Structure formats: C-alpha cells, structure tokens
Amino acid sequence: MESAPPIREIFDRLLAAYGPQGWWPAETAFEVIVGAVLVQNTRWENVERAIAGIKSAGVLDPHALHRLSAEELQELIRPAGVFRVKAKRLAAVLTYLVEEHNGDTASLAQTPSGQLRRELLALHGVGPETADSILLYAAEHPSFVIDAYTRRVLERHGWAEPTASYDQLQRLFETALPRDAPLFNEYHALIVEVGKRHCRRTPKCEGCPLECLLPDSRPAN
Ligand code: SF4
Known part of the structure; x- marks a missing residue:
C-alpha cells in the first residue's frame, strides 16, 4: 500500500538543491x-x-x-x-x-x-x-504535468502504484498545492532535473535531494 507523497517537502528539497529552473526552454x-x-x-x-x-x-x-x-x-x-x-x-x-x-x-x-x-x-x-x-x-494555465520522471519518482518512493493513471498522479499534486501556474511550472521542471541527474533508469540515490525520503532511507531498486 502506497503512502501519501509529501508534495510540499519534495518541492522544497528540489528547489533548495537546484534553484529556479526558468522553464520552458523556448523563446515563445x-x-x-x-x-x-x-x-x-x-x-x-x-x-x-x-x-x-x-x-x-x-x-x-x-x-x-x-x-x-x-x-x-x-x-x-x-x-x-x-x-x-x-x-x-x-x-x-x-x-x-x-x-x-x-x-x-x-x-x-x-x-x-x-x-x-x-x-x-x-x-x-x-x-x-x-x-x-x-x-x-x-498558456500559463495551472495544469500539472506528469511525465515519466514524475511517475518514476513517485513509484520508487512507494507513493504511487505502477497501475496509477495519469489523472490519479496529477490529482496528487493538484490537490496538495494551490492552483498556481508558476508553482506548477517550477515543480515539473525540478522533477525533470532530479530525473536527469539521479532518477534515471538505474537510480543514483546517493546524494539525491530526495534520498532522505526513500522508504526506510534505502536506495531504490
Ligand atoms: S532518491 Fe533515488 S528513487 Fe528517489 S528520486 Fe532520487 S534517485 Fe530517484
């Protein structure tokens, strides 16, 4: 049985580690x-x-x-x-x-x-x-983006089942956060960053900003 993700703490830890990401990487x-x-x-x-x-x-x-x-x-x-x-x-x-x-x-x-x-x-x-x-x-509408990295982080920490739908995962974030487009923007960008740096196909949990949030603080498989 999965536990509820500490949505705000995840954000705070990632922001403290990586700083604002300034997304999306585009001019228009x-x-x-x-x-x-x-x-x-x-x-x-x-x-x-x-x-x-x-x-x-x-x-x-x-x-x-x-x-x-x-x-x-x-x-x-x-x-x-x-x-x-x-x-x-x-x-x-x-x-x-x-x-x-x-x-x-x-x-x-x-x-x-x-x-x-x-x-x-x-x-x-x-x-x-x-x-x-x-x-x-x-369009700057507050709609939280779920991508493969988001799913991977949630599953590896025991916060979501592999069978969870896109909408279920999106609701985890949208119900825990104020509906704020800049916040959703930053949050997704930070998840992509931790995905690229640490939560790859083979996780590199050591030194990851979310390491202390692993179940039993053991590296994920
Ligand atoms: S601690 Fe491990 S499982 Fe958690 S986000 Fe970092 S790399 Fe992924």
Whole structure:
C-alpha cells in the first residue's frame, strides 16, 4: 500500500538543491507548443535540432508552418525522430491553432483551461502530457504535468502504484498545492532535473535531494 507523497517537502528539497529552473526552454509560446509535440519519445537535444531547423527556414510561426506540405513539415522535423508520425500530430495542432485561435497563442491563455484541455486532447496524437505541457507552459494555465520522471519518482518512493493513471498522479499534486501556474511550472521542471541527474533508469540515490525520503532511507531498486 502506497503512502501519501509529501508534495510540499519534495518541492522544497528540489528547489533548495537546484534553484529556479526558468522553464520552458523556448523563446515563445509557439515554440513551446512545437517542442511539446516533438518531445514525445525522444531526447530534448533532438527537439532542439528540429526547432533550430524550423527557425533557420524562417517558418517558426503558426501560419507559416501550417502552410507547409506534409512532406516539407516531415523534412523539417526529421531530427526529432518518427517524423512522419510527429508531422501528423503537429499538423493537427497547427490546424487547431490556426482555425480556432487564428494562430494567436495569446488566445489559448484566454480560453477556459477545462475547455482548452478537452479540445487539445481531442486532437490527433495529443495525450495528457502534451496537452498539459501546452496548457502550463504556453498558456500559463495551472495544469500539472506528469511525465515519466514524475511517475518514476513517485513509484520508487512507494507513493504511487505502477497501475496509477495519469489523472490519479496529477490529482496528487493538484490537490496538495494551490492552483498556481508558476508553482506548477517550477515543480515539473525540478522533477525533470532530479530525473536527469539521479532518477534515471538505474537510480543514483546517493546524494539525491530526495534520498532522505526513500522508504526506510534505502536506495531504490
Ligand atoms: S532518491 Fe533515488 S528513487 Fe528517489 S528520486 Fe532520487 S534517485 Fe530517484
């Protein structure tokens, strides 16, 4: 039986160890959206290469990217991997952004968050992590992002069962914290940081800021 995670203490320990992360690593809300779609199942470095190519082609703009043919879009995002699949997903998001919001990312922030989340989840290839990343980092809606690192940390500490759903994990954070977009932003970024530094496939618990929160303070398996 899992125990409740000390949500606030986890945040405090990570922030004390790593400091503010200044996320999302992008210059504009639209760049966040493109990155959130392309990052599925790949390393961030590959996304950066794809975005750099889009920038140097002068089409990092909702209308310009939306006007490209499927083949042109595929070619541009090739560095992000599984580019045919991702081009289709990105095209669906671009169509939504252009047709429902006139290509204006500020309009996303003005859309009620529940409605925006439902509309994003209805798009081809957009799952909860991508939708919440767009909500939080592009539109500043307080929607907590659950990613593989979050799940791993929670499970290894005995705070969540492997069968827990995305929504169950999200509720752990959203019920324990004030609904505050900057706080959710920082928290997710800090979890990614501990995931990259310590909570990898093989955990490196020694020296991890969350080591003292392990069950019995023993390293995780
Ligand atoms: S203490 Fe171990 S299990 Fe916990 S977050 Fe750090 S690396 Fe992961």
